[in-house]
């Protein structure tokens with residue numbers, strides 16, 4: 001993949017996604033001793049950067065495949081993004097969700113016009129259901145991160161950030177399966193070749209860090225963490241080589257650091273973000289001494305969190 005893939009994606013999806021704001025805060029700058037630029041993808045359509053990859057992938061489907069429809073297995077932000085993008089583009093979408101997925105999420109997905117297929121997560125795997133349905137019904141499977149069109153689409157967030165805040169020394173992104181980090185590395189390769197790009201993942205799910213150290217994709221059990229959007233078990237065949245070749249490093253943060261970052265974000269900018277959304281900010285707050293640079297970009301990746309859960313998460317004690 002090339003930086004041009006991200007540039008092409010930026011043009012392709014421009015009419016469908018928000019160019020989200022970049023916020024700064026003097027209090028935050030003083031706390032970390034650098035100028036911090038927050039790219040607010042929690043204000044993106046459907047509440048996370050995932051619509052970028054979704055539109056970039058769906059807009060490139062050959063007409064026959066678009067007419068037949070798409071399928072994905074995810075109960076999180078990727079599902080909402082595919083449902084929204086497919087609905088807007090007139091593409092039939094099927095989302096495979098566990099039988100015990102929260103009804104609000106199922107309702108939201110149906111609200112965008114997608115069909116929801118439930119499965120028993122103790123008896124079946126979502127990959128199997130997805131693959132079976134794709135074959136039986138002739139649907140195209142759109143994976144959440146390991147696809148070049150998804151990676152290029154996610155990279156458009158960093159491409160915008162680099163244009164909005166010139167001359168960044170460092171960019172920090174959350175890291176799950178690596179679509180966002182790989183896209184960011186591609187975006188920076190041309191726009192800011194000297195910038196150091198870090199991925200930040202939950203301590204409990206440090207497969208990215210281990211993979212980087214081992215020089216191969218390391219698989220782990222589903223990690224227990226409040227960062228539900230980063231509970232991936234492994235980087236992808238597409239994302240790993242880009243990350244291994246271009247990331248300065250992978251940093252990890254505790255769940256407590258995520259709660260603190262949610263509080264800091266709310267206090268300094270009045271923004272609500274989900275736990276996974278503040279991974280990069282928590283990385284900056286935790287590893288301030290390691291990350292050197294006067295101008296630091298931070299991707300706040302999503303804001304989809306139930307308000308009662310949010311209140312419980314930011315409560316101290």
Ligand SMILES: *Cc1c(COP(=O)(O)O)cnc(C)c1O
Nearest residue numbers: 077176177178179180229301302
């Ligand atoms: C999906 C997601 C991530 C992780 O993105 P990857 O491309 O899987 O690394 C981070 N934050 C939010 C809010 C997400 O929805």
